[in-house]
Amino acid sequence: MPGKARRGPFRPDLWLNTRQRNATRLRVFHFRVLDILGVTAATIVAVARLADGAPLSARLVDAAPLILGAVAVLSLLRSLGLYRFDKSHGFLSHLASVACVIAIGAALTFILGYALHGAMTPWGGYSRWSAGVLALLLAAHAAWSLLVADWRRKGALTPNIVVVGATRHAERLIQEALQRRDLNVLGVFDDRLARSPDAVEGVPVLGEADALLNHRLTPYVDRIVLAIDPKAESRVRDLTARLGALPIRLTLLIDPKTAEQRNAALEKLAQAPMAPLEGPVDPDRRAFNKRLQDVVLASIGLVLLSPFLLLIGLLVRLDSDGPALFRQRRHGFNQEEIVVWKFRTMRHAAADATASRQVTADDDRITRIGRFLRATSLDELPQLLNVIRGEMSLVGPRPHAIGMKTGAVESARLVAEYAHRHRIKPGMTGWAAIKGSRGPMHTAPEVRRRVQLDIDYIERQSFWLDLWIIAVTIPVLLGDRMSVR
Structure with a gap:
């Protein structure tokens, strides 16, 4: 909660x-x-x-x-x-x-x-x-x-929305939603906070519109509703551009004139049937196929590799003091915070949970076995557990540590579309990884290229593309001796 x-x-x-x-x-x-x-x-x-x-x-x-x-x-x-x-x-x-x-x-x-x-x-x-x-x-x-x-x-099927704009449009929407009870309005945000009340029909005003970019409620939000006058075109464009960086659908609420129109508008927002089965390109069918692929392949991989995983864990413990596994908080789907598992590759005392200092060649924090695990990406294998738990996928944008920095600047601030990477679950491997964009990012152009490759994958994702990426991941990684990982 x-x-x-x-x-x-x-x-x-x-x-x-x-x-x-x-x-x-x-x-x-x-x-x-x-x-x-x-x-x-x-x-x-x-x-x-x-x-x-x-x-x-x-x-x-x-x-x-x-x-x-x-x-x-x-x-x-x-x-x-x-x-x-x-x-x-x-x-x-x-x-x-x-x-x-x-x-x-x-x-x-x-x-x-x-x-x-x-x-x-x-x-x-x-x-x-x-x-x-x-x-x-x-x-x-x-x-x-x-x-x-x-x-x-x-409430497991009830859509959660937040409203941007503490306006009469928002007031009417919330009044209707309270009567229907098939839509959760979690909060109101307003880009003109100084003029806003503390609450709209009992729903609290939680901050300025930009606060949504990193708010603790964001992973729980299914849709953002702009409840401002559509005639204020410059304001609409500005808010759309700013909030468009989030991996959440954005809807402009056109003020309905009649009760029937208001009901139709809310019905469109509140519709939450179970996922449709029909349609070759249906997003829910695609998501189910991807999840089925993840569970089957990750389960098989975990069973077959379990002796190998135990051996790696033992070697990590023998090589340096500290636990065999390393946990790190990273961003998942819709900016949800998840705990990602890896084999520890750094000295325990030098562990960097926020990736405030990215790895470089000959990094003195990395252990002997850790250098081999990073070079072969074997340190990522415990993330099979994250895949089975549903927090990650086998294929997707690599999950970045929360607060990860490129130079002295947080990586997420270097690219406006950075959060678009979170429109799909993060993966153990991905399109960017097989295209050479993996490991640390030391410059803004590297961040932009990584984000663009991730967005390209999200737009093209399919069952067969995922299988192809999985198939070529090992030869691509092993054939690249120049990459710092």
Whole structure:
């Protein structure tokens, strides 16, 4: 929880940052996988009964009607949006929709069965399959619906916004949000703080607009709403440019004239269905695929490399005093603070948790084994734990230490778009790493190049690009003997 001071009327029962709420929304993919497994199992059992207990020996004409029914049910559940669990559809209407889908699947099964078998159609087998699938999916979707309702009630699916501008627009938005209770307004910021009240409809004014750039609430914010007069074009442009540095969506609130328009505007902000399943370039599908890729590959890597990791840990302890692992606070998704694990490569007394002094060639702080681990990037392997925990990804912008400096200046202050790196989870390797931008950055141009490569990756990210980056990471790193890491 970001703190108890100056909390307004919107108090989530469950404080989750943006990454954690996104992970909750993506659980809809887990729901669908379980449905697929359940319907497939029911279909195999039904086919086995028709083939006297041997499903592999079943004839195609016997299995085809059941397979058609199963495919129809699963396809309709997805195409009709029954995995979105939209709050506008009630519990009973959702279950009724699921029952209708199963009825359609059963009807197709009976029709194809009769066309193939005529008077010999196994009506009893088809009826038992239909009843089994109906009972299974109604029970599953009842459980899913109750679970989603509980998440929504606790705020796990409720969007968090902050309002910029302590104006009459903000006042009306907050009044409506208080009545609806499907939108959390965490705070108000104003670029004209001297003229602002202490609170707007009970929501505290937390500082100037620029305070959002490093505020403790920022990792919890899903959207920034500019509640200022759109006619003030220069002010809108200025705020958009300044806040555009954040990895958070920015919305300009056009003052609605009627209650219906206000409700429509708030509905657009508050919509929080589960992640959609359709669409080849859907961002939620892409995020789920990336997470699945991370969990599978990181788990396999951790199991296979565990003896090697224990050996490295032992060598680190034998080489110098201090623990084998080094922890460092770094920025993650949406500027969330995460603790990143590495094998210790510096003398324990000289550890630099904030990277205030970047590593140089022949750095006297680095141990003998540490120099080898850095040269081969083996010191990063404990971050597999961060990947499994969901704080990092296998591929993404490298996480930088909070307060890291380039020369005497904090690196984040050298590039306006620096925070755009945080629009995706940080990675163990990434586009910048295989393009030669890795290790310490000693000049402003190096920072700008790193940020540009990271943004290029975010805009191009895909499942196959990630696999390619993972595949070429080891030969690229081992083939580069000139880089200081």
